[in-house]
Amino acid sequence: MKTNNITEEGKKSSFSKVLEVLKTMASKPSGFIGLSILVFHITLALISPYIAPYDYKAIDPAMMLSAPSSEFWFGTDDLGRDVFTRTILGGRTALTVTFFGSLIALLWGGLLGIFCGLVGGKIDDVVMRVVDAFLSIPWILAMLLIVSLLGTTTEVLIPALGFFYGKGIVRVARAATHDVIAKDFIVSARARGHSNFSIMWNEIIPNVRDAILVEGAMRWSWMLLGFSSLSFLGFGVSPPTPDWGLMISNGRGLMSFAYWSVIAPIVGLSSLIIGINLTADAFAKALGIDRATKAPV
Amino acid sequence: MFEIIQNVKNLSIGFRSKKGEEILILKNISTNIKKGETVGIVGESGSGKSTLALAMMGYVKHGLYTIGGKCEFNSSNLLTMNSRELEKIRGRKIAMIPQNAGQALTPNLKIGYQIDEALQLHSNLNKQQRDEKISELLNKVRLPSPDTIALRYPHELSGGQQQRVAVAMALAGKPDLLLLDEPTTGLDVTTQAHVLELLKFIAKDTGTSMVYVSHDLGAIAQVSDRIIVMYSGEIVLEGPSRSILKKPIHPYTFGLLKSIPKLSLAGLPESMPGSQPQPGSISRGCSFYDRCNFSSDKCKNNSPDLEYLEDLKTSIKCFNYKNLMNDNEVNQNVKKINTNSQDKEILTLSEVSISYAKQKLLDQVFNKITDDNPTVKDININIKKGETIALVGESGSGKSTILKSIAGLLRTKDGIITFDQNRQLPSDLKLRNPNELRIIQLIFQNPDESLNPNHTVEEIISQPLKLYFGLKGEELKKNIIELLEKVRLGEFYMSRYPRQLSGGEKQRVAVARAFAAKPDIILCDEVTSALDVSVQAAVLNLLQQLKEDFGTTYIFVSHDLAVVRAISDRVAVLYQGRLCEVGPSKDVYQFPSHPYTEVLLGAVLEPDPDIKPKLVAEDIVEEKPPKKGCSFQGRCSRIVGDICKNEIPPWQLTTSGNSIRCHIPLKELQKAQII
Structure with a gap:
């Protein structure tokens, strides 16, 4: 009886493991709320082009800055565009850019971190000092420099954000690797004569994957904030593309008499960030990683 | 005098599983602690002994809760007190030593x-x-x-x-009551003996009651007046320590005592089959039924009650204890190990020195290690094909360091390691060819750390098979199954993860992985010290069997002299990275011996209250080996003068082929040690 149970558990597919993690995450209120917000935003981003009531570019001077009504649910902005349409469309670019940006950050930061943790010694020293040097540069200045040199297209923004948000992951991945590297199964693999690549792939990655994924999820929410800040400063997406950062930037001067043009994008942006944060925390707890004790650098 | 200060009544502690079932860790425990008495609680890991000890100070671990019963200290129930009330008792009335x-x-x-x-x-x-x-x-x-x-x-x-x-x-x-949770488990043998001596003195001097929790019957035997034996969350035997250790009337205690290797007996002790039932497993019968040699049909479906025997002052939970009462003492049957040691040398260490000193810049450039006082020095050992040689010493004696160097994990400073009489092994792992890597395999102390938690047993064992023999598909699978059967695990273990295995099973997987490489030499680094006693005997038996089947040579590192006595053909005693004594194990365990061996032998704790450890030397810890003279000069009680401080002692050969490195002539050494 007992034997069978254990064997079944051993044979579990990775799909059912993912399902189980999701179930554990949703079992706590904070995880459930986070997941719901995230799912809502992703669904909205996918279907918004089909449900948007108006054309986001349509300018109507006659309807300039009209208050929320049954016709324009969230009112209109200074050019008479429908705020509701622009709000539900406004998360699309941000989500896409930051999602792929985080993936890049995860990939290069994680691999470099694991590599440094594994080889140690001089290479580790040199690489980590370079990473430290980059960490000391205010990212927004560097980003502004890159964007003004290379333009504000997605092709530039994704790798640039990916690079700047990956530096922190290097440290986390390296620390996680250090926890594993002292264990005897690594010593055993070394003594057998496995190559560094084989040790990294077979022995280390399965053990640090969870920690890095959680870190990547956190970076995603920070990157969203960063991306929106760039848009706010006018270096993110170019008008007339709807984007929350851009909308907040446009509407902020009119806040005193047309609050509706900023409220909606603010709610959109902050709810998404909160959602990702809660999800990442629940994710960490479901995987058994305590973020309180393993604070990322 | 014998007033009861702690009274545990029908205590049950447990947790709720994910499915909502109530799972018991402690099942209806009743016992008491009297004033001034020392009670030992013994049991294997998972028997609930620590949970019971913690409950005695009103602490229930997070996730567990009290299901029923109470723990009364001076007639007030600790388990219902609030934290304010407990504060007044903890530390002041009941103290804990972790x-x-x-x-x-x-x-x-x-x-x-x-x-x-x-x-x-x-x-x-x-x-x-x-x-x-x-x-x-x-x-x-x-x-x-x-x-x-x-x-x-x-x-x-x-x-x-x-x-x-x-x-x-x-x-x-x-405090009136002192709770000690495995207080000497991580310590060296000599230190352990000294700390136990101290605890005994304190118990006598202050009249404090002590509850001593340990898995080590040897330590329990030294300190306690009364022993409680726990199994699977229940008390199975409770009584005066002498009668329990000398005439164990419960089959579990009987088997446990039989499975402990003893200094006086060479050879492998009998192992107890099976393992403790998991918490929550349902059985109507006795929890020890599966592993019991004395069970009857009654035991299968009925659980015995704890019964008090007036004449022995012992409580016992067994139907068939009368069968055991006739046995006068634990007659330990040991299986003599077959030496298949051949004359051919398989590994020779000559003049090996190893240093942990940090290289200076100039030395780094020339890739040299300079250190005039290295951690390990002058190691000359010839290891014969098919023998088991044990390296023995306290922590810091360099035994594991030598193993690492043989495996190539640590560069040697000087000296040569030769395999098979003519092939010199490069000291750096990266310079060894795949075959040189294959012939030497390692088994580690703690299988929790040596098996990747995210790999299945199949993946773990397939690693060396893929690496050295390039096996794939069906052939790989066939080999893995074969290896699993060799270590007495079935095919169905393939898909399991290490966390789903017990400690003994994990160590078997680690053994299978080492044998997968078809090595000539296996380095065993304290392979049994993380295991329970009953499991330890089984693993030792398995290692011996595999050695006889494959003709493998073992280099066995351990701090436990009794285990070494059981399995090894030859013993090398190390102190501070220097050899003190090398010889056939039967001679090393006899006098005359090196003063350090004498200290180690004296400090071994036997599960017998009549055999007291002899504390020959102080348990001071030396940070560094002395620059000149004998390595043991700092702690030696038989020091003869300046010669010990200035000159490295010569090797003296006894008639039986035992080499001792001491300035004292053998005859005088023998005379002194017999007294």
Whole structure:
């Protein structure tokens, strides 16, 4: 009886493991709320082009800055565009850019971190000092420099954000690797004569994957904030593309008499960030990683 | 005198599983502790012994809860008290000494300050009185120069000293009851003997009652008046320690005592089959039924009650104890090991030195190691094909360091390691070819650490098979199954993860992985010290069987002299990275021996209250080997003069082929040691 149970558990597919993690995450209120917000935003981003009531570019001077009504649910902005349409469309670019940006950050930061943790010694020293040097540069200045040199297209923004948000992951991945590297199964693999690549792939990655994924999820929410800040400063997406950062930037001067043009994008942006944060925390707890004790650098 | 201070009544503690079932960790425990008595609680890991001890101070671990019963201390139930009330009792009336004192002391506060804190909480003394009290306490636990110790930080003390400080802190509140949770488990043999001696003295001197929790029957035998044996959350036997250890009438205790290797007996002890039932497993019968040699049909479906035997003053939970009462003593049957040692040498270490010193810049450039006082020095050992040679010594003796060097994990400073008489092994792992890597395999101490938690057993064992033999598909699978059967695990273990296995099963997987490479030499680094006694015997038996089947050579590192006695053909005793004595194990365990071997042998704890450890030398810890002279000069009780301090002792050969490195002539050594 007992034997069978254990064997079944051993044979579990990775799909059912993912399902189980999701179930554990949703079992706590904070995880459930986070997941719901995230799912809502992703669904909205996918279907918004089909449900948007108006054309986001349509300018109507006659309807300039009209208050929320049954016709324009969230009112209109200074050019008479429908705020509701622009709000539900406004998360699309941000989500896409930051999602792929985080993936890049995860990939290069994680691999470099694991590599440094594994080889140690001089290479580790040199690489980590370079990473430290980059960490000391205010990212927004560097980003502004890159964007003004290379333009504000997605092709530039994704790798640039990916690079700047990956530096922190290097440290986390390296620390996680250090926890594993002292264990005897690594010593055993070394003594057998496995190559560094084989040790990294077979022995280390399965053990640090969870920690890095959680870190990547956190970076995603920070990157969203960063991306929106760039848009706010006018270096993110170019008008007339709807984007929350851009909308907040446009509407902020009119806040005193047309609050509706900023409220909606603010709610959109902050709810998404909160959602990702809660999800990442629940994710960490479901995987058994305590973020309180393993604070990322 | 014998008033009861702690009374446990029908205590059940458990947790709720994910499915909502109530799972019991402690099942209806009733016992008591009397004033001034020392009670030992023994059991294997998972038997509930620590949970019981913690409940005795009103603490139930997070996730567990009390299902029924009570723990009364001076007639008030600790388990229903609020934290305010408990505060008044903990530390003042009941104190606890944890297993690892190094972790229990705050690393950034001085020893004196930490004891002072305990005194401030639990006494009304003023500053000056407290300072005096600190010295007095440190003196009581026999720490040298208490005033300087008080000014040190925990990391500046050795493990034994830290444990003494923990004892001093516990004594600060003058407790009536002292709970000790495996207080000597992480310590060296000699230190352990000294700490136990101290605890015994304190129990006698202060009249404190003690509850001593341990898996080590040897330690329990030394300190306790009464023993409680736990199995699967139940008390199976309780009674005076002498009768329990000399005439165990419960089959579990009987088997347990049989499976402990003894110094006086060479050969492998019998192992107890099976393992403890998992918490929550349902059976109507006796929990020990599956592993019992004395069971009858009645045991299968009926669980015996704890029965009190007036004449023996013993409580027992067994239907068939009368069958065991006729046996006078535990007749230990040991299986003599077959030496298949051949004359051909398989591995030779000559003049090996290993240094941990940091390389200077210039040396780094020329890739040299310069250190005039290396951690390990002058190691000359010839290892014969098919033999088991044991390296013995306390922590810091360099035994694991030598293993690492043989495996190529640590570069040697000087010296040559030769395989098969003519092939010199490069000291750097990266310079060894795949075949040179294959012939030497390692088995580690702790299978939790040596098996990747995210790999299945199949993946773990397939690693060496893929790496060295390039096996794939069906053939790979066939080999894995074959290996699993060799270590007595079935095919169905393939898909399991290490966390789903018991300690013994994990170690078997690690053994299978080592044998997968078809090695000539296997390095065993304390392979049984993380295992329960009954499992230890089984693993030792397995290793011996595999050795006989494959003709493998073992280099066996251990601090446990009894285990070494059981399995090894030859023993090399190390102190501070220098060899003291090398010889056939039957001779090393006899006098004359090197003064250090004498110390080690004297400190071994046997599960017999009549055999007391002999404490020959102080348990001081030396940081570094002495630059000249004998390595053991700092602790030797038989030092003869300046010659020991200045000259490296010569090797002296006994008639039986045992080499001892000492300045004292063998005859005098023998004479002195017999007295």
